[in-house]
Amino acid sequence: GVVASVQPPHAVEDKGWAETRVGADRIAGAYAWRTLRLAGAPLVFSSDLPGSDWNPFYGLHSAITRQDTSGAPPGGWHPGQRMSAEEALRGYTVWSAWAAFDELDGGTISVGKRADLSVLSVDPLRDAPRALLHSEAVLTMSRGRIIWQR
Structure with missing residues (x-):
């Protein structure tokens, strides 16, 4: 199997020059997150x-919309490769923990795990993706203890 480690902002930041450099035929295989998921690869x-x-909220927005912070391009760059909000969140949590061999202690909130988590000012699964660009952490826990709170 393959684990694909990708940085969602690259697709929206590279959209202005990537096709020119790699060509119209090959760009279809670049930043191809949906294709990787359909092939069974964890992202x-x-x-x-x-x-x-480095902002993970910007990363979530990029993965879900494939648009830059101004909303360009309309519909997203190669929109067929967008991730759902749930997949994007899993990419930063569950699948990352699994790839680091840490799935028994991290990646999800479950009894017996470390309880490393952040409470956000927006709900990435329910709020509009654009709201992610203005999201903030309001509480952070490490090993079940509050270590930061707004």
């Missing part, structure tokens, strides 16, 4: 600091 999402913005 591990991360940032690429300093190559890209």
Whole structure:
């Protein structure tokens, strides 16, 4: 099997030059997250600091919409490769923990796990993807203890 480690902001940040550099035929296979998912590959999402913005909310927005912060392009760049909100969230949590061999202790909120979690100002599964661009953490827990709170 294959684990695909990708940085969602790359697709929206590279859209202006990528097709010119790799060609119209090959661009269809680049940033092809939906294709990878359909092939059964877990997607591990991360940032690429300093190559890209580290903000995970921007990353979620990029994965779900394939649009930049201005909403361009309408409908998203290669929109058939967009992720659902649930898949995008899993890419930053469950699938990342699995890829790091940490699924027994992290990645989900379950009895017996570390209880590392953040409470967000928006609901990434219910709110409009654009709201993610203005989201903030309002509480952070590590090993079941509140370590930061707004």
